[in-house]
Amino acid sequence: MSKHAASGRRRASAPVTPARQRNSTSSGRRRAETKTISVGGAAQKVAITAATSGLILTAALPTTAAAGDPAVQSEPVVATSTPVQADPNANVGFARAGLSSAFDPDAKLASVTVAAGSTVVPAAAKGTLSTPLDVALIETSGFGHRVSPITGEAGEMHNGQDFAATCGTAVNAAASGTVVFAGWHPYGGGNRVVIDHGNGVETTYNHLSSAAVTVGTEIKRGHLVGASGTTGASTGCHLHFEVVVNGEVVDPRDWL
Structure with a gap:
C-alpha cells in the first residue's frame, strides 16, 4: 500500500460525549441547599446575603419526619378551640369549707390519767x-x-x-x-x-x-x-x- 493511501485514511477516534449544559437554576438550588439555616439570628444574616447574591434561601422547619427525607414536608399546625357552653338553668354554687379542731381537753385529761395515774409527766398533762x-x-x-x-x-x-x-x-x-x-x-x-x-x-x-x-x-x-x-x-x-x-x-x- 502506498504511502498516499495510508495517509488518506483517517484514524478512528472515540465517540465524543457532548458537554452537558449547565442549568443555572439547578446550580442555584444546589447552592441554596448548602445554605440551610435554622438559627434565628444567623438566618437573618444569611437571608440578606443570599438576596444580594441571587441565591434562593430555604429555612429548615421542625418536623417529626425522618431527617433527610425530602418527600416529607412539615405543614403548619393550626390550633382550634371549641367553645364550651353550660346549661343556663344550672345551679352553680360555691361553699367555703369549714375548719374545726377535734381536740377535746377533757378526753385528753382522761386518757393521760388512765394511762399513768399519779405518775403523769408534765409534758403529757x-x-x-x-x-x-x-x-x-x-x-x-x-x-x-x-x-x-x-x-x-x-x-x-x-x-x-x-x-x-x-x-x-x-x-x-x-x-x-x-x-x-x-x-x-x-x-x-x-x-x-x-x-x-x-x-x-x-x-x-x-x-x-x-x-x-x-x-x-x-x-x-x-x-x-x-x-x-x-x-x-x-x-x-x-x-x-x-x-x-x-x-x-x-x-x-x-x-x-
Missing part, C-alpha cells in the same frame, strides 16, 4: 386543765415549800398555786366533772369547792367569798364555781388552786 380565772393569771405564791405568810415559819408546804385576784372575781371549773365538796374547809381553805374529774383527778378552789355550786352538781369545763375572796387562812384576796391526783397534790402549773 400540760394543757389538760383550763385556767380557773377569766382574767390574766398573776402567780403570787407557787407550789412547794415556802415561808408561811401567816406564822412566818420556814419550810411550810404550800399545796397549790396562788393567783392574784380581787375579791368577787369569777372562778371557773378547770375541767368537766362532779362537785364532791362545797363548804367550809377547817384547815385554812375557807370557803372551798372540790370537783372530781374522774380517774383520780380532782381540783380545789379555796378562799372563795362565795360558792355557786352544790355537792352532786355535774358541771362542764368553764362553769362558774364561785367568786374569789380571802376567807380562811388568807392574808388578802386571791385564789388558792390545787390539783390532786390519786390523793396526792401536784404542781398545778404542769396541768394548766
Whole structure:
C-alpha cells in the first residue's frame, strides 16, 4: 500500500460525549441547599446575603419526619378551640369549707390519767386543765415549800398555786366533772369547792367569798364555781388552786 493511501485514511477516534449544559437554576438550588439555616439570628444574616447574591434561601422547619427525607414536608399546625357552653338553668354554687379542731381537753385529761395515774409527766398533762380565772393569771405564791405568810415559819408546804385576784372575781371549773365538796374547809381553805374529774383527778378552789355550786352538781369545763375572796387562812384576796391526783397534790402549773 502506498504511502498516499495510508495517509488518506483517517484514524478512528472515540465517540465524543457532548458537554452537558449547565442549568443555572439547578446550580442555584444546589447552592441554596448548602445554605440551610435554622438559627434565628444567623438566618437573618444569611437571608440578606443570599438576596444580594441571587441565591434562593430555604429555612429548615421542625418536623417529626425522618431527617433527610425530602418527600416529607412539615405543614403548619393550626390550633382550634371549641367553645364550651353550660346549661343556663344550672345551679352553680360555691361553699367555703369549714375548719374545726377535734381536740377535746377533757378526753385528753382522761386518757393521760388512765394511762399513768399519779405518775403523769408534765409534758403529757400540760394543757389538760383550763385556767380557773377569766382574767390574766398573776402567780403570787407557787407550789412547794415556802415561808408561811401567816406564822412566818420556814419550810411550810404550800399545796397549790396562788393567783392574784380581787375579791368577787369569777372562778371557773378547770375541767368537766362532779362537785364532791362545797363548804367550809377547817384547815385554812375557807370557803372551798372540790370537783372530781374522774380517774383520780380532782381540783380545789379555796378562799372563795362565795360558792355557786352544790355537792352532786355535774358541771362542764368553764362553769362558774364561785367568786374569789380571802376567807380562811388568807392574808388578802386571791385564789388558792390545787390539783390532786390519786390523793396526792401536784404542781398545778404542769396541768394548766
